[in-house]
Every structure is written in structure tokens, then in C-alpha cells.
Amino acid sequence: xxxxxxxxxxxxxxxxxxxxxxxxSLQQNGLIEITTVENTGFIDAEQLRQLEKYIRFYYELDIxxxxxxxxxxxxxRVNAQHQEITALRNRLLLYEDDQER
Amino acid sequence: xxxxxxxKILGIDxxxxxxxxxxxYRKLARKHHPDLNPNDKDAQKNFQQINExxxxxxxxxxRKKYDEYGENWQHAEEFEKQKQYNQxxxxxxxxxxxxxxxxxxxxxxxxxxxxxxxGGSRSRQMKYRGxxxxxELHLELIDAYTTHQQTISVNGQKIRITVPAGIENGQIxxxxxHGGSGVNGGPNGDLYITFSIANHSIFKRLGxxxxxxxxxxxxxxxxxxxxxxxxxxxxVKLKVKPETQNGSKVKLKGKGFPVYKKEGLxxxxxxxxxxxxxxxxxxxxxxxxxxxxxx
Numbered sequence: 447x448x449x450x451x452x453x454x455x456x457x458x459x460x461x462x463x464x465x466x467x468x469x470x471s472l473q474q475n476g477l478i479e480i481t482t483v484e485n486t487g488f489i490d491a492e493q494l495r496q497l498e499k500y501i502r503f504y505y506e507l508d509i510x511x512x513x514x515x516x517x518x519x520x521x522x523r524v525n526a527q528h529q530e531i532t533a534l535r536n537r538l539l540l541y542e543d544d545q546e547r
Numbered sequence: 548x549x550x551x552x553x554x555k556i557l558g559i560d561x562x563x564x565x566x567x568x569x570x571x572y573r574k575l576a577r578k579h580h581p582d583l584n585p586n587d588k589d590a591q592k593n594f595q596q597i598n599e600x601x602x603x604x605x606x607x608x609x610r611k612k613y614d615e616y617g618e619n620w621q622h623a624e625e626f627e628k629q630k631q632y633n634q635x636x637x638x639x640x641x642x643x644x645x646x647x648x649x650x651x652x653x654x655x656x657x658x659x660x661x662x663x664x665x666g667g668s669r670s671r672q673m674k675y676r677g678x679x680x681x682x683e684l685h686l687e688l689i690d691a692y693t694t695h696q697q698t699i700s701v702n703g704q705k706i707r708i709t710v711p712a713g714i715e716n717g718q719i720x721x722x723x724x725h726g727g728s729g730v731n732g733g734p735n736g737d738l739y740i741t742f743s744i745a746n747h748s749i750f751k752r753l754g755x756x757x758x759x760x761x762x763x764x765x766x767x768x769x770x771x772x773x774x775x776x777x778x779x780x781x782x783v784k785l786k787v788k789p790e791t792q793n794g795s796k797v798k799l800k801g802k803g804f805p806v807y808k809k810e811g812l813x814x815x816x817x818x819x820x821x822x823x824x825x826x827x828x829x830x831x832x833x834x835x836x837x838x839x840x841x842x
Contacts, residue, residue: 499582507577517583524585532717539716540751540758 451491452481458489462501472500475511477518553600553613561614565605572601586681677736678727686710688746692779692805701725701738708740713755713807716744750779755814757803763787763820778802778816785818793822 459466469489472478478497480487489497503509503517554561557571575597577583584590603609682701694712698705706725714720719741726736750757757779767774771789775782776799783802796819803814828836 502580502582506573507580508573509577521583521585528586532715536716537753539746540753 452483452488453491453494455480455487455489458497462498464501464505468501468504469497471511472497472514475515477511477515550617551596551599553603553617556596556600557604559604563604568601568604572597572605576601677729677733679736679739680726681739681741683741683743684710685743685745686714688744688748688750688752689779691715691742691744699740702727706738710742711808712805713809714742714744715754715807716742716752718742718807748779749777750816752804755804755806755812757814757816758819759816760819760821762823763791764823765825767791768793768820768822776818779804787820791820791822793820795820 455466455469459469469478469480469487473480477500478489478493480489482488500514503514504511509517554563557563557568557575559567559571563571576594579590579594579597581587581591581594603613680701682699684697684699691710691714692712695710696707697710698707700706704725706722708722719739722738722740724735725738729735746752749761750759752758761774761776763774766772767787768791769789771791772787774785774787776785778799780802783799785797785799796817799816799818801813802816806812806814825832
């Protein structure tokens with residue numbers, strides 16, 4: 447059984463000095479998941495990295511939630527394309543080696 | 548050490564208001580922020596400059612010092628002494644969020660003028676995750692065939708990592724907590740290692756499968772027989788069917804590359820036969836081929 451590390455939403459918000467409503471807005475937009483245990487909201491530690499990125503987008507770069515959603519979608523596409531390029535480069539090596547023979 | 552023109556970096560002039568600075572910073576940060584430009588070292592460098600410029604110009608005290616002594620930064624210390632002498636106010640403290648942990652390495656110029664680390668004027672002790680580090684590890688194909696331990700050096704620190712068998716060229720693995728140190732008790736960043744796998748073997752790799760072209764003499768190709776093949780896992784005996792055609796392929800199941808993080812699972816090895824026509828034939832051999840041709 448995997449151990450889940452959960453961080454209370456309230457505690458996280460206090461630590462980062464952000465509004466709890468921001469976390470709930472992210473959840474409503476499907477950008478993060480909140481686990482509720484005995485009426486308290488928790489964030490899985492696995493999501494921290496992503497969540498801190500959203501905080502930077504919102505508070506430092508002044509990007510609204512719609513913008514964050516769009517960026518996340520585009521970054522996923524960039525990442526997928528990057529992986530595809532790597533796979534294609536590896537495949538290309540097969541044919542480049544053939545030409546050298 | 549060169550003078551750094553923070554106004555130029557943010558594309559503003561010296562009369563810029565706090566709002567102008569904020570707008571210029573945000574506009575440039577949206578373009579160069581490392582979160583928006585993953586794996587782009589140029590963007591990271593640009594962002595560090597932008598962040599540094601913002602750190603100075605958005606803080607009235609630092610901006611004043613910069614404006615007054617910027618190009619003559621050597622005199623900054625005298626300014627500090629004078630300031631201490633005349634210290635009357637506790638200085639304004641910002642409560643707004645500015646800068647980011649990606650600020651990381653500030654220029655020598657910044658440290659010379661303002662000392663310490665960025666964000667020193669913040670009233671809150673924000674906990675920041677450390678910077679993520681990236682590194683490249685070069686391996687030979689044969690090295691990637693078996694799980695092994697390897698020591699790498701990142702930012703002066705030696706780290707022992709396990710390289711799992713079957714890792715692919717270009718694959719990135721994350722080593723948690725081995726990035727830069729966290730700020731104010733924040734967690735360390737992560738280390739991302741990109742594997743660059745060179746291949747100087749006779750095998751070509753595509754995913755978990757290996758491909759090789761081997762020479763086969765004409766007589767074995769025509770009459771059939773057995774050959775000994777070198778694989779990455781030792782030698783194997785391979786039966787060659789009679790009348791094997793040039794360019795024909797055989798598959799050796801499970802003799803390919805190990806499947807990443809799936810112990811005991813292997814891809815296949817595909818052998819293509821390149822049939823070699825004998826050269827320097829004797830008269831007798833030529834005669835025999837002539838007879839064959841006529842038969």
C-alpha cells in the first residue's frame with residue numbers, strides 16, 4: 447500500500463500567504479485535486495510542485511486562472527512533442543547509421 | 548565586474564514609476580519565466596537578470612542607492628556608512644510578492660552593491676523550494692544494458708545514482724532533493740538528469756528491440772548451417788536455414804534490450820543477413836560455379 451503525504455489546505459495557504467479561495471478555484475478548474483478527510487481539505491504532496499507553479503503564475507506573473515489553464519494545456523503539449531522528438535531522433539539514428547555503412 | 552544597467556534590462560527609463568517597473572517586470576517575466584520555458588537555459592539566464600533588475604528597482608531604497616551609485620558601485624560602501632550614521636528611519640518594508648526562487652544566482656554586481664541574497668527586504672520569511680538543477684550523463688549503449696551505480700558530480704557535489712537498465716537516449720530522470728538548497732527552511736530542489744547514450748556497437752536500438760546486420764557466407768546461406776552470434780548478453784548459436792536469401796531477417800526473442808524498470812523483461816533482437824559473395828575464386832571454383840549455372 448502506498449503512503450500518501452497530505453498537506454492541509456489551510457496550513458499551505460498560511461505558509462504561502464495566499465487565499466484559500468485561490469486553491470478552491472484551482473480545484474474547480476480541474477487544475478488540482480483536494481482530498482477531504484473529516485471536513486478538512488488536503489493537498490497531496492505530489493501536487494506541490496505543480497501548485498507552487500500556479501501560485502507563481504497567479505501572484506508573480508499576474509496570470510488569471512483562464513490563462514493558467516491555457517498555459518498548462520500548452521506546456522503539456524510541448525512536453526508531449528518534446529518526448530515525440532526524442533523518440534523520432536532515436537529512430538532516425540537507425541537510418542543515419544545505415545547511410546554511414 | 549561590469550556595471551549592469553537594470554533600466555535597460557527592463558526596457559524602461561530612469562523616470563519610470565513603480566507601476567511602470569511592475570508592468571515591465573511582469574511583461575518580461577511572462578516571456579522568460581523558467582516555468583514557461585522548461586529546459587531553456589537562455590530563458591533562465593534572462594529571467595535571472597530581469598528578476599535582479601526588478602529586485603533593485605522595485606525597492607525604493609535599493610533603487611535610490613543604485614541610481615546614486617550604480618555606475619560607481621565602488622563607492623556604495625561609503626554610502627552605506629553614511630546611511631548608518633544618518634539612520635533615522637527603519638526603512639520601508641514591502642509586503643508585496645515579488646521575485647521568485649528562480650532568482651537564484653545574482654550577478655556579482657548585485658552582491659557587491661546590495662550584499663546577501665535577493666529578497667532581503669521582504670517582511671515575511673517565505674519558505675522557498677530550492678532551484679532545480681539539470682545535468683547530462685553520457686553512457687555507452689552497453690552501460691545502459693545493466694542496472695548499475697554511478698557517481699556524478701553536480702555543482703561540486705558528488706552524487707551516487709542508480710542507472711536503471713533500459714534507460715533511453717534523451718530520457719530524463721528526477722533525483723528528488725538533490726537540487727539547490729531551499730530558502731528559509733524550504734525543501735531542496737530536484738536534480739534532473741538527461742541521459743545521452745552513444746552507440747558504438749554493431750547493434751542499433753529502437754525502444755527495447757535491437758537490430759544488427761551480419762555477414763553470412765554464401766555457402767552457409769545456400770546450404771544452411773549454424774553460426775555463433777555476439778549479443779550484448781554473450782554469444783548465441785543461431786541456425787541458418789538452407790537457401791537463406793540476402794536481406795532476410797530472423798528474430799531472436801528476448802535477446803534485445805532490457806525493458807526499463809521491468810526486471811527480467813527484454814525486447815527482441817532482429818538479425819538481417821548480408822550474404823557475402825566469394826571473391827578471388829580459383830579456376831576450379833569458377834568452373835564449379837559455371838556448372839551450377841548450367842544445371
